[in-house]
Amino acid sequence: MEPRSSLEYGTKLVGQNQARWSFTLYPGAAEGGGSFRATSREGSAGDSPAPDPRRSAADAVRRAKANVRRYCADNRLNRLGTLTYGPPYCTDPRELRSVPPSGGN
Numbered sequence: 476m477e478p479r480s481s482l483e484y485g486t487k488l489v490g491q492n493q494a495r496w497s498f499t500l501y502p503g504a505a506e507g508g509g510s511f512r513a514t515s516r517e518g519s520a521g522d523s524p525a526p527d528p529r530r531s532a533a534d535a536v537r538r539a540k541a542n543v544r545r546y547c548a549d550n551r552l553n554r555l556g557t558l559t560y561g562p563p564y565c566t567d568p569r570e571l572r573s574v575p576p577s578g579g580n
Contacts, residue, residue, distance in 0.1 A: 503549030 498509035547555060565571050 501545050501549070504545040505548065506545060 494512060494514040496509060496511050498507060500507040543555070546552075
């Protein structure tokens, strides 16, 4: 039997109950990470618990931190700054760009 292409996992052409390793390489950040997904049990597809919002939020924060860390490593940054606005908050990018800078002139 011919081995399956790794593209089949992402497009779900491979059955959900097949065990597999997954590895992602981030060459610019000199980092990689992997995981193993075990074979699922028969009949357990509908038995999954309801999603936990707190865990989902924590996972989202973890992924965001990893993305920022990789961006900084890839671009050789040793500092990171963010610009924020106080009330009234400007959330429209077009409006933000149309306001002239308030210099001391």
